[in-house]
Amino acid sequence: MIKVGLLGAGRIGKVHARSIAADRRSQLVAVSDIDAQAARELASTHGARPLSSQEIMADPGIDAVLIATSTDTHAALIEAAVRAGKAVLCEKPVDLNLERALACQAVVAKVGRPVMIGFNRRFDPNFAALKRAFDAGEIGKGELLSITSFDPAPPPVGYVKLSGGLFRDMAIHDFDMACWIFGAAPASVTAIGSSIVDPAIGAAGDLDTAVITLHFADGRMAVVKNSRRAVYGYDQRIELLGSDGLLSAGNVLEHTVTRITTAGAQAAKPEYFFLERYMKAYAAEWSAFVDAVQSGSDYPVTLQDGVHALAVADAATLSWQEGRTVKLIGGRPA
Amino acid sequence: MIKVGLLGAGRIGKVHARSIAADRRSQLVAVSDIDAQAARELASTHGARPLSSQEIMADPGIDAVLIATSTDTHAALIEAAVRAGKAVLCEKPVDLNLERALACQAVVAKVGRPVMIGFNRRFDPNFAALKRAFDAGEIGKGELLSITSFDPAPPPVGYVKLSGGLFRDMAIHDFDMACWIFGAAPASVTAIGSSIVDPAIGAAGDLDTAVITLHFADGRMAVVKNSRRAVYGYDQRIELLGSDGLLSAGNVLEHTVTRITTAGAQAAKPEYFFLERYMKAYAAEWSAFVDAVQSGSDYPVTLQDGVHALAVADAATLSWQEGRTVKLIGGRPA
Amino acid sequence: MIKVGLLGAGRIGKVHARSIAADRRSQLVAVSDIDAQAARELASTHGARPLSSQEIMADPGIDAVLIATSTDTHAALIEAAVRAGKAVLCEKPVDLNLERALACQAVVAKVGRPVMIGFNRRFDPNFAALKRAFDAGEIGKGELLSITSFDPAPPPVGYVKLSGGLFRDMAIHDFDMACWIFGAAPASVTAIGSSIVDPAIGAAGDLDTAVITLHFADGRMAVVKNSRRAVYGYDQRIELLGSDGLLSAGNVLEHTVTRITTAGAQAAKPEYFFLERYMKAYAAEWSAFVDAVQSGSDYPVTLQDGVHALAVADAATLSWQEGRTVKLIGGRPA
Amino acid sequence: MIKVGLLGAGRIGKVHARSIAADRRSQLVAVSDIDAQAARELASTHGARPLSSQEIMADPGIDAVLIATSTDTHAALIEAAVRAGKAVLCEKPVDLNLERALACQAVVAKVGRPVMIGFNRRFDPNFAALKRAFDAGEIGKGELLSITSFDPAPPPVGYVKLSGGLFRDMAIHDFDMACWIFGAAPASVTAIGSSIVDPAIGAAGDLDTAVITLHFADGRMAVVKNSRRAVYGYDQRIELLGSDGLLSAGNVLEHTVTRITTAGAQAAKPEYFFLERYMKAYAAEWSAFVDAVQSGSDYPVTLQDGVHALAVADAATLSWQEGRTVKLIGGRPA
Structure with a gap:
């Protein structure tokens, strides 16, 4: 039984608490939050103790920590946790600043303990099925990957200002x-974007609609389409053209009912947002973490993966600002 | 070049005239109709002569006749045409009376010339693809066939009264x-039905909604669902469960555009009625007739097929009226 | 908190145990089974006590019982439970014998406590969405209902012999x-069927493939298609034609990935069997039971519903055996 | 009756000849080709005369010309035809050289006769339905347009060398x-691309896989994905995200049959290539041309449209070569 301390009792912390509780191999024993009341409530729901993060780190009875605090605390908590000998699963991103993330990576490397980053979408059953089919050679060599990723509604501008921008917050x-599907980091990044959904987002220096292309060293390409608003729900699809065919992973719909009338055929919308669409993914992510902790095998998502994605986000930001293709050299935008 | 006389210049006659004209191997040379004006107009459109049906039969320059007149004239025209040595394609049904159809079959057998009956749906590219896949063994042994066949709107009661009833007019x-898909005639027929779309149809002694089950000697079954009204268009689908899987042929939609909004995903309706849905089928039917005439091979739909279908319709009518399963013995309801 | 005694620790008992445990308003406190070891294990998993069914009935601390034992014990356990003042959720069917089920209904009526029958499919999110849309008038008046219900693989003949036959075991x-969708019991039933999947099923006096039509007093009709084998998985679909359109509820697929190659487009299969397809339905069923117990409102599925469905199954059996339409008069086949 | 001279008797010329013949309002009277034998054969098929292009231009009995010759002759033939007072429909592109196309446009403007360019895809019933829905405001303001356009197989390298490159030949x-859907020309263009399908295409200085983004002055964006090879057929899809929803136009499949087995659900491929997919579009294009000629209304595709598309292709080429976003100023890449 893996005893787990949860850092962060907000919306995503609650999701993780349920996953921890639902897995018979793990037990939630402590919860911390800067809002002590939130920590107490979530701890109480799951029969855990409210502790400070320092107390969690210091408690030798706690085997693993799940970091679901605000982004600016991730890097320091990762460092503290690996030094305390904990198994670590940290929500994305590692940090909004690439240099800080690289420093964190250096600390972790020195301690010599792995860290898993919570890119939950890899664990979506549909995307995972696409990845398995691709790895099994079902469409031959990958050539052109397309990712559609639209949120149902834009966040408040207050959130946008602290988010690091669309590329670091959403496109990451x-x-x-x-990178996961192609098993490589891109050689260059080219981005265009607009603020056409909410002018206030543009006024805050960010964009709400973007198209980013990634060019890999061997010629493969990926294109990411982002919008902060698809009124019909969370639009999360992937298409991959290969030398022998095309793989596509569609949205998960609310139900399978279709109605046909004189107005045409009407089907359901996609699940509304990430808590609906990725509910299974969060559970599978936690299960994969526990698998790795128990077996001692490598984590399926590494700190390096988190740093790569952040570097791509930095490159996209630079490309958008300067109207040019930005190369990634030695893991940094150039 | 096959020179063709067309008997009947109504709606379906015009469809056939276009198919004859579009096939480079056939030429429409004569058109007859009880409405002389209609015959003249259709003949003129295609550079053909308006003739009487007797003149068409007597003209040695005419190789083939297409019978698209009213149902009550089919049997006599078939008999006249085979006696005149014509190749014959006759619209379904052979007759509304099974005994008359059997008598016609006897005449034709005596003359020794084949006749093709216009069951156009066999030539629909989708149904033909289903049949090919089934015959190729793609789902193993056939077990349970389902046919959905809904018209967009009920016909006028005046039409209903002359139609022979839903089973002989529509379900046929x-x-x-x-019978075509399973390659056999059923051993027994069971039908239930209602008049719930238009009470006037019920008052005329007919029904507008029905479910008919066919039981074949080896245990296979088919179920036919009929309605005179599907407000969204012509609903024409087939499903076939076999020992190794399921084949289904869906509707042909008006276009491929989908719109997703807060109200859900909206797609196109099926093509509206048979002139839209089966346009390609009519052309392919004619082409198959010409193929057979030119090559001397067997017709893909025979007079026997027309008689079988009529016998099933008679059995369904009897089953509906008497609330019992009706056997087919020696090709007749028992 | 509703304290629950579970009667039956077999496959379906385990499913229900999980639902009881997952609902925060209910607690599994006792488990009985004729296999004492099975009861102990399931009780232990959920922190409950292994008891006999008599002990469960006698324990005033137990508010509700869930009956998931073998079919032949359902009626007696329902009677014992209502007499003991428990809230009751019983798996379908009430009994395989209609007279026994009617007797049980009489006992329950005398005691004056309601009983809920576990027709889990009503709680499937897709079928529930279809029902809601229909009740909201989205397709007008219902006319023709089609239910496709195929199992992935036939059961062992030993099971078939005790099952009461396909109509009472599966078609029920x-x-x-x-009955639920149309809000009525049928006026007559007509069934045909074959044993074409497994001859041993036929040798045991049962059938494995059937088509049953239900005729309602006002002319509406339903057709049920059953097969014990659809090799591609559990095929559970509903279509409802109405005066203003068509509603259909499709299968739930294993994932949303499609692969297009030179061989065509390949999508996922339906979920394999009821434990996969109806996992959400079982949880929703339990939740609905708890809702009703707590609020004192009517159960969404009643003992009467269970008796109606059994009467239809009896009528279908008779229709199949005698080759005739069987009327239902006073709730009994005539 | 519009009397038509067809310039070019190659593959696409034959397609147009059929459209001209099938429209009752037009008649093919003359065919020219540098291959006199090809001109004679095609003319003979349609009862037309084989003439030289000069003879066609000079013949006052010819009302309209359809230019389907090799690209390098388009501009000069357009100029000759407008000077000769013909109605003109010319295959795309106007020319591979933007300056030559602009010069042609100047000549045409001076003569004051309109010219229609054959961007056939606008007349595809599916894309046309998408455009109509968008123009009707069904998804509000357009924001992000995605065009997937994959050929089934790469052309021979000999073709590639004369094609002007993927951007001018295919992406155009x-x-x-x-431009049509958004009703505007883009303000800037950004392209990336690779030669990963056929190295010989790269060796010839061209690319076979590309992603091009178009940025419009008001912030709207479009992304075009091109590949010279999708082994499953011609992949031609459009998606448009708007403020109120998403419109998508899918592929046209070979048939509607699906087969479900233990291996999953198998559906048909898209129509193989443009002659299959756009057969209806070519007929509708011709019909629209005749409509405009007869009514005197504006052509639905203008010479200006042809020049705009070429300028975008030039900008994409430059962007790809220089790794930067290229602005379009005054209709020219800057």
Whole structure:
């Protein structure tokens, strides 16, 4: 039984708490949050103790920590946790600043303990099925990957200002998917974008609609389409053209009912947002973490993966700002 | 070049005239109709002569006749045409009366010339693809066939009264499809039905909604669902469960555009009615007739097929009226 | 908190145990089974006590019982439970014998406590969405209902012999769906069927493939298609033609990935069997039971519903055996 | 009756000849080709005369010309035809050289006769339905357009060398679609691409796989994905995200049959290539041309549209070569 301390009792912390509780191999024993009341409530729900993060790190009875705090604390908590000998699963991103993330990676490397980053989409059953089919050679060599990733509604501008921008906050998931599917980091990144959904997002220096292309060293390409608003729900699809065919992973719909009338055929919308669409993915992510902790095998998503995705996000930001293709050299935008 | 006389210049006659004209191997040379004006107009459009049906039969320059007149004239025209040595394609049904159809069959057998019956749906590219896949063994042994066949709107009661009833007028197509797909005539027929679309149809002694099951001697079954009204268009689908899987042939939609909004995903309706849905089927039917005439090979749909389908329709009518399963013995309801 | 005693620790008992445990408003406190070891193990997994069914009935601390024992014990356990003042959820069917089920219904009526029958499919999110749409008038008046219900593989003949036959064991679910959707019991039933999947099933006096039509007093009709074998998985679909359109509820697929190659487009199969397809339905069923117990409102599925479905199954059996339409008069086949 | 001279008797010339013959309002009266034998044969098939292009231009009995010759002759033939007072429909592109196309446009403007360019895809019933829905405001304001345009197999390298490159030869269709749908020309163009399908294409200085993004002045964006090889057929899809929803136009499949087995569900491929997919589009294109000629209304595709698309292709080429976003200023890449 893996005893787990959860850092962060917010929305995503609650999702993880349920996954930890539902897996028979893990037990939630402690919860921390800067909001002590939130920590107490979530701890109480699961029969865990409210502790500070320092107490969690110091408790030798806690085997693993799940970091679901605000982004600016991730790197320091990762470092503290590996030094404390914990198994670590940290929500994405490692940090909004690439240099800080690289420093964290150096600390972790020195300690010599692995860290898993929570790119939950890799664990979506549909995307995982696409990846398995591709790895099994079902469409031959991969050539052109397309990722559609639209949120149902834009976040408040207050959120946008702290988010690191669309590329580091939203597209980073898609960059990780591209790197994961192709098993490589891109050689160059080209981005265009607009603020056409909400002018306030543009006024805050960010964009809400973007197209980013990734070029890999061997000629393969990926294109990521992002929008902060698809009124019909969370649009999360992947298409991969290969030398022998095309793989596509579609949306998960709310139900399978279709109605045909004089107005045409009406089917259901996609699941509304990530808590609906990726509910199974969060559970599978936690299960994969526990598998690796128990077996001692490599984590399926590494800290390096988190750093790669952030570097791509930095390159996309630079490309958008300067109207040019940005190369990635030695893992940094050039 | 096959020189063709067309008997009947109504709606379906015009469809056939276009198919004859579009096939480079055939030429429409004469058109007859009880409405002389209609015959003149259709003949003029295609550079043909308006003639009487007797003149067409007597003209040694005419190789083939296509019978698209009213149902009550089919049997006599078939008999006249084979006696005149013509190749014959006759619209379904052979007759509304089974005994008359059997008598016609006897005449034709005596003359020794084949006749093709126009069960156009066999030539629909989708149904033909299903049949090919089934015959190729793609789902193993056939077990349970389902045919959905809904018209967009009920016909006028005046039409209903002359139609021979839903089973002989509408379901007869589906009975032929079932016999064709399974390569056999059923051993027994069971039908239930209602008049719930238009009470006037019920008042006229007919029904507008029905479910007919066919049981074949070796245990295979088919179920035909009929309605005179599907407001969204012509619903024409087939499903076949076999020992190794399921084949299904769906509707042909008006276009491939889908719209997703907060109200859900909206796709196109099926093609509206038989002139839209089966346009390609009519052309392919004519082409198959010409193929057979030129090559001397067997017709793909025979007079026997037309008689079988009529016998099933008679059995369905009897089953509906008497609330019992009706056997087919020696090709007649028992 | 509703304290629950579970009667029956077999496959379906385990499914229910999980639902009881997952609902925060209910607690599994006791488990009985004729196999004492099975009861102990399942009880242990959920922190409950292994008891006899008599002990469960006698324990005033137990509020509700879930009956998931073998069919021949259902009626007696229902009677014992209502007499003991428990809230009752019983797996379908009430009994294989209609007279016994009617007797049980009489006992329950005398005691004056309601009983819920576990027709789980009503709680499938897709079928529930279809029912909601229909009740909301989205396709007008219902006319023709089609239920496709195929199992992935036939059961062992030993099971078949005790099952009461395909109509009482398998089709009974579909009969309940038809009655539920139309809000009425049929006036007559007509069935045909074959043993073409496994001859041993036929040798045991049962059938493995069937088509049953239900005729309702106002002319509406339903057709149920059953097969014990669809090699591609559990095929569970509903279509409902109405005066203003068509509603259909499709299968739930294993994932959303499609692969297009020179061989065509390949998509996923349906979920394999009821434990996969109806996992959400079982949880929703339990939740609905708890809702009703807590609020005192009517159960969404009643003992009467269970008796109706059994009467339809009896009528279908008779129809199949005698080759005639069987009327239902006063709730009994005539 | 519009009397038509067809210039070019190659593959696409034959397609147009059939459209001209099938439209009752037009008659093919003359055919020219540098291969006199080809001109004679095609003319003979349609009862037309084989003439030289000069003879066609000079013949006052010819009302309209359809230019389907090799690309390098388009501009000069357009100029000759407008000077001769003909109605003109010319295959795309106007020329491979933007300056030559602009010069042609100047000549045409001076003569004051309109010219229609054959961007056939605008007339595809599916894309036309998408455009109509968008123009009707069904998804609000357009934001992000995605065009997938894959050929089934790469052309021979000999063709590639004369083609003007992928952007001018293949993507130009998609550029026109983007401009048409958005009703505007883009402000800037960014392209990346690879030669990963056939190294010989790369050796010839061209690319076979590309992603091009178009940025419009008001922030809207379009992304075009091109590949010279999708082994499963001609992949021609459009998706448009708007403020109120998403429109998508899918491929046209070979048939509607699906087969479900233990291996999953298998559906048909897209129509193989443009002659299959766009057969209806070519007929509709011709019909639209005749409509405009007869009514005197504006052509639905203008010479200006042809020049715009070519300018975008030039900008894409430059962007790809220089790794930067290329602006379009005054209709020219900057």
